[in-house]
Amino acid sequence: MTMIEAIRGAMDVSMERDDNVVVFGEDAGYFGGVFRCTSGLQRKYGASRCFDTPISELGIVGAAIGMAAYGLKPCVEVQFADYVYPAYDQIVSEAARLRYRSNGEFTCPIVVRMPTGGGIFGGQTHSQSPEALFTHVAGLKVVVPSNPRDAKGLLIASIEDPDPVIFLEPKRLYNGPFDGHHDRPVTPWSKHELSETPDGHYVTPLGKAAIRRQGQALTVLAYGTMVYVAEAAAAETGVDAEIIDLRTLLPLDLETIVASVRKTGRCVIVHEATLTSGFGAELAALVQEACFFHLEAPIARITGWDTPYPHAQEWDYFPGPARVGRALLATLEA
Amino acid sequence: MTQPAPLRFYVPEPAVRPGGQPDFSNVRIPEAGSVRRPEIDADPESIRDLAFSIIRVLDRNGDAVGPWAGTLTDEELAEGLKHMMTLRAFDARMQMAQRQGKTSFYMQHMGEEAVSCAFRRALEPGDMNFPTYRQAGLLIAGGYPMVEMMNQIFSNEKDPLKGRQLPVMYSSKEQGFFSISGNLATQFIQAVGWAMASAIKNDTKIAVGWIGDGATAESDFHAALAFASTYRAPVVLNIVNNQWAISTFQGIARGGSGTFAARGLGFGITALRVDGNDYLAVHAVAKWATERARRNLGPTLIEYVTYRVGAHSTSDDPSAYRPKTESEQWPLGDPVLRLKNHLIARGRWSEERHKQAEAEVLDDVISAQKEAEKHGTLHSGGKPSTRDMFEGVFAEMPPHLRRQRQQAGV
Numbered sequence: 246m247t248m249i250e251a252i253r254g255a256m257d258v259s260m261e262r263d264d265n266v267v268v269f270g271e272d273a274g275y276f277g278g279v280f281r282c283t284s285g286l287q288r289k290y291g292a293s294r295c296f297d298t299p300i301s302e303l304g305i306v307g308a309a310i311g312m313a314a315y316g317l318k319p320c321v322e323v324q325f326a327d328y329v330y331p332a333y334d335q336i337v338s339e340a341a342r343l344r345y346r347s348n349g350e351f352t353c354p355i356v357v358r359m360p361t362g363g364g365i366f367g368g369q370t371h372s373q374s375p376e377a378l379f380t381h382v383a384g385l386k387v388v389v390p391s392n393p394r395d396a397k398g399l400l401i402a403s404i405e406d407p408d409p410v411i412f413l414e415p416k417r418l419y420n421g422p423f424d425g426h427h428d429r430p431v432t433p434w435s436k437h438e439l440s441e442t443p444d445g446h447y448v449t450p451l452g453k454a455a456i457r458r459q460g461q462a463l464t465v466l467a468y469g470t471m472v473y474v475a476e477a478a479a480a481e482t483g484v485d486a487e488i489i490d491l492r493t494l495l496p497l498d499l500e501t502i503v504a505s506v507r508k509t510g511r512c513v514i515v516h517e518a519t520l521t522s523g524f525g526a527e528l529a530a531l532v533q534e535a536c537f538f539h540l541e542a543p544i545a546r547i548t549g550w551d552t553p554y555p556h557a558q559e560w561d562y563f564p565g566p567a568r569v570g571r572a573l574l575a576t577l578e579a
Numbered sequence: 580m581t582q583p584a585p586l587r588f589y590v591p592e593p594a595v596r597p598g599g600q601p602d603f604s605n606v607r608i609p610e611a612g613s614v615r616r617p618e619i620d621a622d623p624e625s626i627r628d629l630a631f632s633i634i635r636v637l638d639r640n641g642d643a644v645g646p647w648a649g650t651l652t653d654e655e656l657a658e659g660l661k662h663m664m665t666l667r668a669f670d671a672r673m674q675m676a677q678r679q680g681k682t683s684f685y686m687q688h689m690g691e692e693a694v695s696c697a698f699r700r701a702l703e704p705g706d707m708n709f710p711t712y713r714q715a716g717l718l719i720a721g722g723y724p725m726v727e728m729m730n731q732i733f734s735n736e737k738d739p740l741k742g743r744q745l746p747v748m749y750s751s752k753e754q755g756f757f758s759i760s761g762n763l764a765t766q767f768i769q770a771v772g773w774a775m776a777s778a779i780k781n782d783t784k785i786a787v788g789w790i791g792d793g794a795t796a797e798s799d800f801h802a803a804l805a806f807a808s809t810y811r812a813p814v815v816l817n818i819v820n821n822q823w824a825i826s827t828f829q830g831i832a833r834g835g836s837g838t839f840a841a842r843g844l845g846f847g848i849t850a851l852r853v854d855g856n857d858y859l860a861v862h863a864v865a866k867w868a869t870e871r872a873r874r875n876l877g878p879t880l881i882e883y884v885t886y887r888v889g890a891h892s893t894s895d896d897p898s899a900y901r902p903k904t905e906s907e908q909w910p911l912g913d914p915v916l917r918l919k920n921h922l923i924a925r926g927r928w929s930e931e932r933h934k935q936a937e938a939e940v941l942d943d944v945i946s947a948q949k950e951a952e953k954h955g956t957l958h959s960g961g962k963p964s965t966r967d968m969f970e971g972v973f974a975e976m977p978p979h980l981r982r983q984r985q986q987a988g989v
Contacts, residue, residue, distance in 0.1 A: 267776075267779060293778075293779045294779070298809075299802075299805045299806065299809055301798075301802045301805060301806070303768065303798055303799060303802045304768055304802035304803070304805060304806050307765065307767075307768030307769050307771075307772060307799060307802060308768055308769070308771055308772030308775060308806055309772060310769045310772060311709070311768070311769035311770060311771060311772025311773035311774070311775070311776065311786070312772045312773065312775060312776040312779075314707070314757060314769065314772075314773055315707070315772075315773045315776035315777060315780075316776070316780075317776045317779065317780075331798065334762065334765060335765060335768075335799075338760060338762045338765060339760060339762070339765050339769070342760075343758060344971055344972070344973070344974070345743055345971045345972050346740065346743055346744050346748070346750070346758055346760075347740065347750040347752075347758035348739060348740045348741050348743065348750070348971060349971055350750050350751070350752045350758065351750065351752060351757060351758050352974070383972055384972050384973065386973075407973075407974040408973045408974055452977065452978075495977070495979075496977035496978060496979065497978075497979065499978065499979070500978075
């Protein structure tokens with residue numbers, strides 16, 4: 246099963262089980278979304294539960310908040326994470342705070358799905374990774390799946406969660422695990438064990454990281470596409486890295502992170518998003534607070550550069566396996 | 580061909596500024612009773628003119644005239660008068676409480692009492708308002724306890740919102756009063772979403788969005804109109820045009836459009852304009868629009884033409900940007916006085932009874948305030964706990980917040 250099928254499966258299962266789950270967004274109804282994630286849902290559940298919207302991200306999220314206040318559980322699609330900014334006020338000032346400011350009288354169980362990250366030559370308007378803009382907001386949960394099995398379980402968990410969830414789908418992973426070797430043939434999901442996805446309903450709990458590779462030499466903290474880049478970098482450098490797929494950025498599974506770094510004494514953080522005030526900064530701060538006396542090397546951050554996401558220079562920007570590999574070696578030698 | 584003259588930049592200005600003579604000659608006021616009352620299923624195209632007129636019921640003599648008259652009994656009108664008087668007395672006391680340091684902030688309704696008080700009477704249990712900060716009449720007219728409102732204003736130990744919200748940002752699901760954000764316009768599209776949900780579930784309830792003249796310039800307003808139009812949502816979209824957005828006159832948001840109601844026409848939304856200081860007209864229009872929504876006839880956009888007599892908030896001084904006597908010149912008069920005169924004209928009220936009623940509502944407000952103050956005011960007495968500050972961010976407190984609560988020593 247591909248990521249797309251897994252994500253669609255999660256919505257299908259949720260809509261089947263709960264009449265209050267509705268799905269909508271730009272091109273999300275009849276056509277089934279530009280990435281096909283909602284394909285077939287309108288035919289199966291009718292246009293009142295899966296429908297097209299005007300091109301207004303503010304409108305999509307604002308309407309979803311009103312629906313959630315009524316008692317529905319909207320799972321909406323923003324076509325690209327790069328397009329979410331018109332909805333930012335609705336997410337930050339409204340969705341995130343509704344439970345708090347009304348003392349629980351009104352709540353906002355919505356999921357805002359959006360394709361994130363680069364690797365598809367999408368330029369600056371189809372490549373961004375804005376997760377830190379959401380982890381910084383009190384009242385939001387932020388999820389980034391890295392494989393079909395997690396994507397389905399995490400999306401079902403997000404839809405069932407009583408609070409708003411920002412669900413970032415690494416678009417370069419939709420059709421296969423991508424390790425950053427853009428010049429090699431694309432690997433399909435069918436060859437990956439995490440593409441085997443249980444039928445029907447299951448939940449991958451929010452706030453739990455997964456150790457993708459056990460190791461002793463250092464800890465890599467990654468999420469989304471970077472999990473595969475880190476795996477490639479470890480394999481190519483021969484560094485015995487412990488690779489942690491965070492899966493949920495907020496709430497964060499600090500316990501798993503701390504146990505690993507205390508064991509290895511070294512930590513490399515990898516994300517596609519820009520460096521400054523990125524989520525890696527938060528991770529670095531948390532790791533040094535909890536593991537200072539276990540650290541044998543400075544914490545390294547390998548990220549996108551602090552420029553807008555370029556077009557022609559995509560692979561100079563993208564923190565690929567060579568750059569991550571150098572960081573692993575440098576951290577090991579430090 | 581002559582060369583075109585250099586381009587000129589245009590910034591609208593109100594007719595008069597402080598020191599000038601108030602002038603509302605540009606506000607065209609039709610005679611009471613002169614605007615027709617279409618059937619609720621009238622084609623929006625056939626009633627476009629109603630977005631440019633002003634529906635009025637009470638005339639200069641205090642009589643109810645024309646096709647929009649007659650939606651309320653004398654008893655209901657007397658009750659409506661009491662609601663408006665209560666809101667006014669409530670405002671006066673809370674304004675004073677803010678000056679006494681019992682709360683940080685307050686926003687009064689002076690001059691706009693009819694809009695929310697009369698509208699509330701057109702709603703059914705289960706309907707949902709998405710209000711702004713100047714519709715407390717929805718709560719007063721709905722019978723929500725004033726003590727609860729004051730507990731919220733004082734952020735005291737009985738504050739239903741646990742001290743988390745700015746004063747007057749009430750929330751009451753039971754009253755059909757959605758939590759006020761304080762960010763402008765955001766709730767307008769949420770009201771449309773709520774109404775869409777009601778339609779999706781084949782329910783019978785409707786939603787009501789509220790916005791001020793100034794905030795109609797926000798994108799949220801336009802998204803709300805687009806969605807309401809596209810999905811024919813069972814929603815009433817209310818624009819309270821009180822002429823002033825803090826110091827900014829309504830022309831800055833309205834621009835070249837004739838009226839705010841006319842904004843609905845481009846979206847194919849039925850649009851009405853009504854005398855916001857006329858309790859009977861507000862109620863009649865509210866009845867008409869809520870009935871349309873409930874009968875699946877789609878959204879209605881209503882502009883209430885009114886005037887903000889008081890300051891924007893306790894942090895504002897209007898004498899810096901508009902003539903001090905402007906409110907006295909406002910051609911639509913005072914909503915309380917107009918309803919009072921109507922009831923007197925009908926032989927159902929008198930000056931003596933009015934004085935007596937004023938004393939009664941003041942008593943009610945004062946005793947509510949005494950009760951609320953027993954539970955504390957912003958800087959003295961009982962207050963919400965520091966622990967409350969950490970609760971309710973999520974349904975279940977995540978580990979990082981538990982750690983922070985521990986660090987805070989609570």
